[in-house]
Amino acid sequence: MSLSVKHLLGIKELNLQDIEQIFQTADNFKKVLQRPIKKVPTLRDTTVANIFFENSTRTRLSFELAEKRLGADVVNFAASNSSVSKGETLIDTVNNILAMKVDMVVMRHSASGAPWFLAQHIDASIINAGDGINEHPTQALLDAFSMRERIGELKGKRITIIGDIMHSRVALSNIYCLAKLGAEVTVSGPPTLIPKHIASLGVKVEYNVKKALEWCDVANVLRIQLERQHKPLFSTLREYALYYGVNKSMLDSIKKKIVIMHPGPINRGVEINSDVADSKQSIILDQVENGVAIRMAVIYLLSGKREME
Amino acid sequence: MKTLLNSGQLNITLQRLSHQLVENHLTFNDTVIIGIQPRGILLSDRIVKMVKKISGNQQLEYGKLDITFYRDDVASRDIQVPNDTNIPFSIEGKNVVLIDDVLHTGRTIRAAMDALLDFGRPKKVELLVLVDRRFSRELPVQPDYSGHTVDTILTQKVVVFWNEKDGKDEVILIDKL
Known part of the structure; x- marks a missing residue:
C-alpha cells in the first residue's frame, strides 16, 4: 500500500485510490495534531528541503510545520536571497542542496512544469508546492x-x-x-x-x-x-x-x-x-488547519519510495 | 503447518488471561486496557468482554493504539496506511495493559510504548500477548501475561485467526520457505 507515484507533481497523475489513501492518512494525522504532543517520530531519518522560487506564507509555513511534526529535519531556501540571483541554474541549485544529503524536495516555482523538468534530473522525491499557472x-x-x-x-x-x-x-x-x-x-x-x-x-x-x-x-x-x-x-x-x-x-x-x-x-x-x-x-481557516494534516500525509506516503529505487 | 491452539484451547487460554488480569487489577478502577492495531484489537476485544464479565466493571476504559507513525523501519518497507488511534481518556497515572496478539522481535512493543507515552505518563505499563515467540527477541521486551509460549525460527510465522474476522478461532505455525 503506497501511492502509485514517486513524486507529487500534479493531481492529474494521481488515481482515485491515491487520493483516498492520502485522505485516510490525513484523518489520522489530524488526530495527532489535536493531541497535547502534536509530533510523531516517523521521519526522524529524513531531511526535507523547502525550495521556494516564488513568495508564499501559508504553503511554506504549512509544509514546514508538517515536516517538523513528522520529526523530519528541514532546510528552507528562498530564491530571493540565494545564489539564484547570481545566475545559478535550477538543476545546479537543487543538486547542490541534494549533495548535502537531502531526501525530499518541496518546490514552488513561477514556471509551469518546473517540477516535472526537475523530476527527470534528480532522484529525490519532489512535491510540487505550486508551479506557475499549472498545478498546486x-x-x-x-x-x-x-x-x-x-x-x-x-x-x-x-x-x-x-x-x-x-x-x-x-x-x-x-x-x-x-x-x-x-x-x-x-x-x-x-x-x-x-x-x-x-x-x-x-x-x-x-x-x-x-x-x-x-x-x-x-x-x-x-x-x-x-x-x-x-x-x-x-x-x-x-x-x-x-x-x-x-x-x-x-x-x-x-x-x-x-x-x-x-x-x-x-x-x-x-x-x-x-x-x-x-x-x-x-x-x-479549516482549510489552513487541514493543510498541515494533508501535507503530513503526502510527505509520509512518499517517504517510502526512497529505498525502492 | 502446525496448529498451536484450536478453538477450544484458545477459549481456555483467553479465560485464563482474563482471570489473571482481574486477579492483579481487581476492579479496574485505575487500570485501562489498550489494544495495538490492527490485529491486537481482535484479541483485546475478546479480553475486554471477558474481563468486564469477571470483574463486574462495565465502565472499564478501553482504547486502541496505532503504531504506524512510530515504527523504526518506515523507509525500508512498503509504506502503510495507518489505522485509527482512539484513546478517549487520560492515561496519566493509570496502570496500562497493552495487548497484542503475537510477540516476536519486540519492535512493535517498543513503538507502542513510544506512542503511548505521547498520550501521557502512565503509572505502570504491562504487556499481555496471546503467543510469545521466545528466543526471537531483538529488543529486551518480555510479556507480563502470555497465553502460549512457542520456540520458533525466523523463517516461521505465527498466525492467529479470529472468528469475527477470519471465520474461525485458531492459532497456527507456518513454515515459510
Whole structure:
C-alpha cells in the first residue's frame, strides 16, 4: 500500500485510490495534531528541503510545520536571497542542496512544469508546492478534504470555482481532483479570465456569479492573480468586485446555505467581502488547519519510495 | 503447518488471561486496557468482554493504539496506511495493559510504548500477548501475561485467526520457505 507515484507533481497523475489513501492518512494525522504532543517520530531519518522560487506564507509555513511534526529535519531556501540571483541554474541549485544529503524536495516555482523538468534530473522525491499557472496539488487535496469534512462524500456534489480561472493553479488542480472524486464542477468569472477550452476538462461555465452560487453546494472563491496578468483583462478591481465579488446580500438571496472557501491570500472587498469571509458559512481557516494534516500525509506516503529505487 | 491452539484451547487460554488480569487489577478502577492495531484489537476485544464479565466493571476504559507513525523501519518497507488511534481518556497515572496478539522481535512493543507515552505518563505499563515467540527477541521486551509460549525460527510465522474476522478461532505455525 503506497501511492502509485514517486513524486507529487500534479493531481492529474494521481488515481482515485491515491487520493483516498492520502485522505485516510490525513484523518489520522489530524488526530495527532489535536493531541497535547502534536509530533510523531516517523521521519526522524529524513531531511526535507523547502525550495521556494516564488513568495508564499501559508504553503511554506504549512509544509514546514508538517515536516517538523513528522520529526523530519528541514532546510528552507528562498530564491530571493540565494545564489539564484547570481545566475545559478535550477538543476545546479537543487543538486547542490541534494549533495548535502537531502531526501525530499518541496518546490514552488513561477514556471509551469518546473517540477516535472526537475523530476527527470534528480532522484529525490519532489512535491510540487505550486508551479506557475499549472498545478498546486496539495492545495486541491486539502480543499477536497475540507469539503468532504463539511458536506460528506463529494460524489455527485456541486462545486463552483469563482474568479481568475485562467491564472490559477488552484483552479486547475481543484478541477482535476474534484473530477476524480466524482463531483460536478462549474467555473465562474469574467470571460477574459476563463480559458476558452475549459469545458474540455468536463466543467461547466457560468458567467453569472449569482446563478453559479445558486447551483452549487460549495463555492471556492479565488484571488485575482494580478502579478500574472500582463495586460488588462478587466477594467478595475472595483468593477470586478461589483460583478464577480461574493458578498453577504448575494448569499442571503440564495435559499440554501452554501459552504464558502478561499485558498488565500484574500483580497478583502475584491473577490470576497469580509462579511462572507468571516461568516459561519466560511471554512477558510479549516482549510489552513487541514493543510498541515494533508501535507503530513503526502510527505509520509512518499517517504517510502526512497529505498525502492 | 502446525496448529498451536484450536478453538477450544484458545477459549481456555483467553479465560485464563482474563482471570489473571482481574486477579492483579481487581476492579479496574485505575487500570485501562489498550489494544495495538490492527490485529491486537481482535484479541483485546475478546479480553475486554471477558474481563468486564469477571470483574463486574462495565465502565472499564478501553482504547486502541496505532503504531504506524512510530515504527523504526518506515523507509525500508512498503509504506502503510495507518489505522485509527482512539484513546478517549487520560492515561496519566493509570496502570496500562497493552495487548497484542503475537510477540516476536519486540519492535512493535517498543513503538507502542513510544506512542503511548505521547498520550501521557502512565503509572505502570504491562504487556499481555496471546503467543510469545521466545528466543526471537531483538529488543529486551518480555510479556507480563502470555497465553502460549512457542520456540520458533525466523523463517516461521505465527498466525492467529479470529472468528469475527477470519471465520474461525485458531492459532497456527507456518513454515515459510
